[in-house]
Amino acid sequence: MTVAGSIEEALSARRQGAAILAGGTWLMRDPRRGQVLPKTLVSLHALPGLAAIDIKAGHMTIGAAVTHEALGRAFAGVVGFEAVVAAAVGAANPAIRRVATVGGNLCTQDFAAADLLPVLLAMEATVELAASDGPMFIPMAAFLAGRRVLLTDTILIRVILSRDLAASAHARLPLRRAGDYPVAIVSMVLTTEGRLRVAVGSVEDVARRWDALENAFAAEPGGRPAGAERAAALAAACNDFRGRDGIEADGWYRRQVLPTLVRRSMEALLSKEVIR
Ligand SMILES: Cc1cc2nc3c(=O)[nH]c(=O)nc-3n(C[C@H](O)[C@H](O)[C@H](O)COP(=O)(O)OP(=O)(O)OC[C@H]3O[C@@H](n4cnc5c(N)ncnc54)[C@H](O)[C@@H]3O)c2cc1C
Incomplete structure (x- = not known):
């Protein structure tokens, strides 16, 4: 496993066939689902900024490496975003929530029960992907529809939410x-x-x-x-x-x-x- 020191390094590893490792709560259970673990992994945990949550007057951004626990804490009491908190603190169990990331939740393929997906769809979130030729900004619904292809050579960097919500x-x-x-x-x-x-x-x-x-x-x-x-x-x-x-x-x-x-x-x- 390599630890990416920059997005470019992570993208380069991805192009060479490495799978992204975030919290590992889904990926590392591949063998239990009868799937073979990827031969090479690139971890995002050392990338600065990916674990940041930025709450501004007009919009919010959630870094891909933000854990469910951190998400629930940061959004507690933010008017309009009650559903984010409910999804973050209601998913899995405390041990999983401490390490499972937003990026992992959105990028896990063939997992229908991901809690954050319906929340971010209803909030009409935008997903930012890093690609070799620059960032891509994709509405959540289009991201989900094209996820399998999109994620072959990109990395999810953050989620952007507009603050036009009264309640959720x-x-x-x-x-x-x-x-x-x-x-x-x-x-x-x-x-x-x-x-x-x-x-x-x-x-x-x-x-x-x-x-x-x-x-x-x-x-x-x-x-x-x-x-x-x-x-x-x-x-x-x-x-x-x-x-x-x-x-x-x-x-x-x-x-x-x-x-x-x-x-x-x-x-x-x-x-x-x-x-x-
Ligand atoms: C016991 C248990 C209970 C669970 N209960 C729930 C639940 O109630 N609700 C729920 O929603 N989920 C649940 N999960 C599922 C899972 O843990 C989550 O979906 C979690 O958010 C995955 O995040 P992770 O950081 O561990 O991802 P990882 O396991 O590290 O990665 C998952 C996938 O996403 C890819 N990936 C990760 N980050 C990125 C990125 N930034 N860019 C591109 N690809 C990326 C990886 O390559 C991998 O394919 C549960 C899991 C377990 C083990």
């Missing part, structure tokens, strides 16, 4: 028999313009926005559902998720719990003054 919520359903991974996740944000955005994780192979529900919310009198029960009813009526079958839960079950998670998310938003 993150509801997840972990099951003991699913190893405490969430079998379904709903992240919801209320923008300062009064628009509700919803994203769902773990139900399909990759997290995605729930466009049908967002449109149903917007069509309600006043532009949003009157309460949490109404939100759940709308969720049941426009549930267009396929539901992935897995050893930990069947697809129909993941679909079925979505209205409940929508209700819980809406209750959390309603508990904030802004939406009353």
Whole structure:
């Protein structure tokens, strides 16, 4: 394993076939999933700035090497970003959260239950990648759609969030028999313009926005559902998720719990003054 002293060094190692090592909580378990560990690794832990969180008036940036624990601490009490905190402190367990990074969460392929994905989709985050010919700025949804190809020769550097949010919520359903991974996740944000955005994780192979529900919310009198029960009813009526079958839960079950998670998310938003 090499420890990159600069982004250029890390990119060069990547071009030569090395895999990026961040916290290692996912990568180092490859053998347990029947996968072969990469032959060469390049660690990002010594890169200055990658573990930084910058909270400014108009936007925030989160470095790829920021751990879940640090993320939860830094965003605690920041209005509009409650879902980031809920996802960061609700994922995995304390030992994992101390080392598991934001970059690792976003770049792990074939892991449907990543908590930060629906949060960052609903927040319409932008992802910054380092590439040989300069930085690339990609909306979260496009990043997820093209991740497999994009990450062959790039490195995720940071996530950029706009501060146009009044409130947000993150509801997840972990099951003991699913190893405490969430079998379904709903992240919801209320923008300062009064628009509700919803994203769902773990139900399909990759997290995605729930466009049908967002449109149903917007069509309600006043532009949003009157309460949490109404939100759940709308969720049941426009549930267009396929539901992935897995050893930990069947697809129909993941679909079925979505209205409940929508209700819980809406209750959390309603508990904030802004939406009353
Ligand atoms: C017991 C257990 C429970 C868990 N529970 C949860 C949970 O509840 N919710 C959840 O979301 N996750 C959970 N996870 C999954 C996992 O730990 C997280 O997704 C974590 O964020 C991965 O981060 P890492 O820094 O350890 O990544 P690593 O394991 O170091 O890397 C993961 C992948 O991302 C790539 N990568 C990492 N950083 C970058 C970068 N900057 N640029 C390009 N590629 C990069 C690596 O090459 C590798 O392919 C759990 C894991 C375990 C072991």
